[in-house]
Amino acid sequence: MRTRTQVGIVGAGPSGLLLSHLLHLQGVASVIVENRSRDYVEHRVRAGVLEQAAVDLLKEAGVGERMVREGLVHNGIELRFGGRGHRIDFPSLTGGRAITVYGQQEVVKDLIAARLAAGGEIVFEAADVGVHGIDTDTPLIRYRKDGSEHEVSCAIVAGCDGFHGVCRQAIPDHAQHVFERTYPFAWLGILAQAAPSHEELIYAYHDRGFALFSMRSPEITRLYLQVAPDEDIADWPDERIWQELHTRLETDDGWRLNEGPVLEKGITPMRSFVCEKMQHGRLFLAGDAAHIVPPTGAKGMNLAVADIHVLTRALTAFFKSGRGDLLATYDATCLKRVWRAEHFSWWMTSMLHRFPDDDGFQQRLQRSQLDYTVGSRAAAASLAENYVGLPFA
Numbered sequence: 001m002r003t004r005t006q007v008g009i010v011g012a013g014p015s016g017l018l019l020s021h022l023l024h025l026q027g028v029a030s031v032i033v034e035n036r037s038r039d040y041v042e043h044r045v046r047a048g049v050l051e052q053a054a055v056d057l058l059k060e061a062g063v064g065e066r067m068v069r070e071g072l073v074h075n076g077i078e079l080r081f082g083g084r085g086h087r088i089d090f091p092s093l094t095g096g097r098a099i100t101v102y103g104q105q106e107v108v109k110d111l112i113a114a115r116l117a118a119g120g121e122i123v124f125e126a127a128d129v130g131v132h133g134i135d136t137d138t139p140l141i142r143y144r145k146d147g148s149e150h151e152v153s154c155a156i157v158a159g160c161d162g163f164h165g166v167c168r169q170a171i172p173d174h175a176q177h178v179f180e181r182t183y184p185f186a187w188l189g190i191l192a193q194a195a196p197s198h199e200e201l202i203y204a205y206h207d208r209g210f211a212l213f214s215m216r217s218p219e220i221t222r223l224y225l226q227v228a229p230d231e232d233i234a235d236w237p238d239e240r241i242w243q244e245l246h247t248r249l250e251t252d253d254g255w256r257l258n259e260g261p262v263l264e265k266g267i268t269p270m271r272s273f274v275c276e277k278m279q280h281g282r283l284f285l286a287g288d289a290a291h292i293v294p295p296t297g298a299k300g301m302n303l304a305v306a307d308i309h310v311l312t313r314a315l316t317a318f319f320k321s322g323r324g325d326l327l328a329t330y331d332a333t334c335l336k337r338v339w340r341a342e343h344f345s346w347w348m349t350s351m352l353h354r355f356p357d358d359d360g361f362q363q364r365l366q367r368s369q370l371d372y373t374v375g376s377r378a379a380a381a382s383l384a385e386n387y388v389g390l391p392f393a
């Protein structure tokens with residue numbers, strides 16, 4: 001069975017769904033092919049911090065109504081070390097900008113609802129998805145569903161299928177330049193049915209390792225602990241997780257962490273990764289398919305939104321005015337912002353985590369950097385400006 005469209009999109013994560021929605025607003029047709037079920041993608045708990053520009057874009061695109069109602073606007077974060085908290089105030093340091101805490105799975109739900117309401121086509125549970133003919137003007141996405149073979153024939157393929165997807169692999173090795181760092185630690189994350197005991201995110205630097213306090217709603221707390229990269233989640237019963245969180249997060253002046261039933265837990269590796277070819281022939285990569293950041297800077301989903309902003313503009317010019325210039329410069333435009341976010345995420349990660357082979361040298365540098373960041377308006381402003389996010393290209 002063959003479907004014809006203008007843009008064939010692989011992946012119904014934030015990148016693929018947002019691209020399909022924004023293209024629809026511009027009158028460009030697309031079909032999304034996703035290998036998981038709708039229920040699975042709508043309940044996959046991942047990122048939760050939206051930069052100001054991402055919030056503005058979702059609002060302008062008409063998919064921000066629930067985010068505005070249910071999202072939590074945060075005007076700062078706290079850096080916590082030496083038993084004390086130090087607040088970084090975003091609006092006063094960035095000319096009035098802030099972030100919004102709203103779960104990635106909620107963004108995904110809103111975008112799926114908008115696409116389906118507008119008659120958009122999303123194929124869920126597609127098996128053996130592959131992209132073909134990207135060096136020609138008529139590329140294809142092939143997949144199997146319900147026992148039959150399907151093809152989406154299009155003019156452009158958008159690879160929005162995340163880090164483990166198939167699209168990046170379609171770019172020949174000789175055309176890719178990959179940069180990668182893995183870190184000697186991972187994050188153990190939990191979602192707990194507990195009222196947040198603080199209004200803003202807390203990034204805690206502690207002798208026993210990093211911890212992050214965050215939230216998803218007035219009833220749900222999201223918490224992370226630095227652990228070893230090969231840590232087995234089975235070795236972390238809930239009591240051990242809570243004990244470690246209390247130790248790393250609590251302060252000398254009596255701040256205490258609320259506990260509650262653990263709804264979900266998992267371990268995420270920490271990686272920096274950039275594929276410096278985000279386009280090849282008629283294939284364009286966006287979001288995690290092209291780059292990964294360690295989550296310390298809360299940049300993953302925001303980078304995906306920024307790529308899609310650039311790609312939508314380029315595809316609209318291509319389909320509506322026959323202009324290929326913005327497509328030709330797509331990856332150069334995105335990579336400037338990608339590398340800024342890569343640097344910020346690496347910097348935050350390096351400042352806040354304990355390195356296993358450290359003889360004390362790195363620890364002293366970290367304390368010096370933390371003291372400087374909270375003691376100097378210029379240093380605090382640099383963190384704040386990157387955290388709330390630089391303007392989209």
Ligand SMILES: Cc1cc2nc3c(=O)[nH]c(=O)nc-3n(C[C@H](O)[C@H](O)[C@H](O)COP(=O)(O)OP(=O)(O)OC[C@H]3O[C@@H](n4cnc5c(N)ncnc54)[C@H](O)[C@@H]3O)c2cc1C
Binds near residue numbers: 034036161163301
């Ligand atoms: C476990 C985890 C925790 C994270 N936590 C944070 C965080 O706390 N903060 C933060 O900022 N960022 C976090 N991130 C990163 C953030 O979630 C991503 O940057 C964001 O999801 C990128 O969106 P995307 O649409 O590009 O990719 P994804 O969200 O990965 O979407 C890709 C989609 O493609 C689908 N797909 C994959 N392969 C195929 C295929 N072969 N065929 C068809 N479809 C396919 C997938 O099922 C998925 O729906 C986390 C990521 C992970 C993996």
